[in-house]
Amino acid sequence: MTVDGSDISGRALKFAAKLSKQFVKAGSVTVLHVDLPAFPGVQRKIGAEAIRAYHHDNHEHVLSIARKALARSRIEVEEVHEVGEVAETILAVARKRKIDLIVMGSHGRSAVKGVLLGSVSTKVIAQTEIPVTIIR
Template identity: 35%
Template sequence: MKILLAVDGSAYSKKMLAYLSTHEALLSPVHQYTVLTIQPTLPPRARTALGKEVVERYHAEESEKVLAPVSKFLLRHGINAKTDWKVGPAGTTIAKLADAGKFDLLVMGSHGHSALGNLVMGSVATQVLAHSGVPVLLVR
């Protein structure tokens, strides 16, 4: 199975990984994993003032802060996952990448860093559910 793990470094991403580690059917070396994080787009004035190279380096560094601990966690469980990061609106970007990558399953936490904005289910999770043709496993 080809599984996409959407992470943002929040407590809900950590809970999602903990959930996977207790379910051998989901966390197994027989599956292919890609770990994805989405960086929000910087405001146009900031991008212009900083320049393309600085902005790209910033996004890469911020993404690595999220992806490195997840990769380390997966390696401890015998899984060498691919990593990827994109810049844009999180919900639609995750959904598009899941569809385009022909993933069999998308796994993510039910909330992220902006959990207070949407108490029942995070706004990113809501957007992913609305736009993705891939089955989504939300971990609370």
């Protein structure tokens, strides 16, 4: 389950929690937030500690929204936060953790309204053999 703080990722999060509860053996949900790396040269200008603090704040903000959405779900939740190119990082985490199903929103916070499927969703679908559920 990937989150970015958008309304669509919130709906996808609730869907993943509901789906997890429907299994005979309760499933778990891994909630992943991927933050884009800083532009080249930024770290040199503001320092490595400022970059770490920036990513920490972004992760905490987005994951706190996910925590609130899942507070009453009574499912096992693992939070993961990474910095990198979003689609590639989602795929790498899914492979490493042997994820059974990727649930994600059709487009995130940066998408143009009306776009049917965002570029991250398209890349994930095209590059994985893991089943993917897209929420609109």
